[in-house]
Amino acid sequence: MDHFLYRDGELFAEDVAVSEIAAAVGTPFYAYSTATLTRHFRLFDEALEGMDHLVCYAMKANSNLAVVKLLGDLGAGMDVVSGGEYRRAQLAGIPGERIVFSGVGKTREEMEMALAGGIRQFNIESEPEMMMLDQVARSMGVCAPVTIRVNPDVDAKTHEKIATGKKENKFGIPISRAREVYAQAAACKGLDVVGIDVHIGSQLTDLAPFETAYGLVADLTETLRADGHDIRRLDLGGGLGIPYEQSNTPPPLPSDFGALIKRTVGHLGCEIEIEPGRLIAGNAGIMVSRVIYVKSGEDREFLILDSAMNDLVRPTMYQAHHDIVPVRAPEPGAARSAYDIVGPVCESGDTFARERQMHRLNAGDLVAFRSAGAYGAVMASEYNSRPLIPEILVQDDQFAVIRARPTFDEMINRDTIPVWL
Numbered sequence: 001m002d003h004f005l006y007r008d009g010e011l012f013a014e015d016v017a018v019s020e021i022a023a024a025v026g027t028p029f030y031a032y033s034t035a036t037l038t039r040h041f042r043l044f045d046e047a048l049e050g051m052d053h054l055v056c057y058a059m060k061a062n063s064n065l066a067v068v069k070l071l072g073d074l075g076a077g078m079d080v081v082s083g084g085e086y087r088r089a090q091l092a093g094i095p096g097e098r099i100v101f102s103g104v105g106k107t108r109e110e111m112e113m114a115l116a117g118g119i120r121q122f123n124i125e126s127e128p129e130m131m132m133l134d135q136v137a138r139s140m141g142v143c144a145p146v147t148i149r150v151n152p153d154v155d156a157k158t159h160e161k162i163a164t165g166k167k168e169n170k171f172g173i174p175i176s177r178a179r180e181v182y183a184q185a186a187a188c189k190g191l192d193v194v195g196i197d198v199h200i201g202s203q204l205t206d207l208a209p210f211e212t213a214y215g216l217v218a219d220l221t222e223t224l225r226a227d228g229h230d231i232r233r234l235d236l237g238g239g240l241g242i243p244y245e246q247s248n249t250p251p252p253l254p255s256d257f258g259a260l261i262k263r264t265v266g267h268l269g270c271e272i273e274i275e276p277g278r279l280i281a282g283n284a285g286i287m288v289s290r291v292i293y294v295k296s297g298e299d300r301e302f303l304i305l306d307s308a309m310n311d312l313v314r315p316t317m318y319q320a321h322h323d324i325v326p327v328r329a330p331e332p333g334a335a336r337s338a339y340d341i342v343g344p345v346c347e348s349g350d351t352f353a354r355e356r357q358m359h360r361l362n363a364g365d366l367v368a369f370r371s372a373g374a375y376g377a378v379m380a381s382e383y384n385s386r387p388l389i390p391e392i393l394v395q396d397d398q399f400a401v402i403r404a405r406p407t408f409d410e411m412i413n414r415d416t417i418p419v420w421l
């Protein structure tokens, strides 16, 4: 249930006709559903009921200030991976005690920013980072709360670019070296070791890798406690996948994920954090685009859209599938074609789908990419000098532009010509 449904043959976002938004803001654009974002956050929150917990939304999935504020107002914490995201969380009114800082390359400046502004914990990913944070915290006369991210060497069985829990990945410290690194951390006067962190990858459609990883974290908790560490918090990461193809068997639900967490680490009495991103935002968003031309090639037909790989890079970057649906539902019995669906960018990689079976479309028709709310707008670029496309938030029968489309001049005026030219 994602609140993008047809009514009388027209695609709606909650109670707003998608065509009405298109008429108001032009195409292409992203539209997000408040009800869906809310529902997904609550599913995770309820899945951990009975355990002391905080759902920290992984902001990198969709970091629009309005989305962050909406989730923050529901009680979400935030998982940030950069100073920019930390700043967005602050501006959305998220208190520091609900912000966790992840990522392998936190700079001294980012550490200072978070320590000054307030932070729940840093998830440390390496010894050099640990030494740097210790030094920064001591120089500020504070003690930084930390977990250490362990790499459990578990195969998440997902796309190689978003698998993070294998030993060849850049993330975390090998779990086999955890005791040694925790001993080092305990000796750092600027660090307060509060727990353990793990995150094995994104778009997992099977719970088994989580089960293995969390089992290892449970064992490690007992080992580290026996070593004298006060392990009181477990950050179990994000990564639960979403159904990108309506026709596939659906991935596990947040409730299944919550039950797994209770089963694997519930007995330890730790405070639990999870960091879902994609499952909260993914199916809460669509990207709407217009057909510019229908072009007949030698052996296939191309649907040329006004959106491109710079607006939604997932198909190009991860060979990802997005369901693409007409905004006006086809008449019963309408003819079908197999289209290559492409954008205007000057690369053959600018292809959203190949030989996709669709009801016949014409120039001027609107289409919607489903499941585009996560890793969509945030990964967009201005390649080919195409301005970033607007983002819209819908709530019931109202919608608001939550990021406006820049004009060409606004985009170009960020460049400056040096005095000697």
Ligand SMILES: *Cc1c(COP(=O)(O)O)cnc(C)c1O
Pocket: 058, 060, 061, 079, 102, 103, 199, 201, 202, 203, 237, 238, 239, 240, 275, 276, 277, 278, 279
């Ligand atoms: C990307 C990421 C997440 C979120 O992953 P999703 O698949 O979007 O749920 C959570 N934690 C960390 C550390 C990440 O890098």
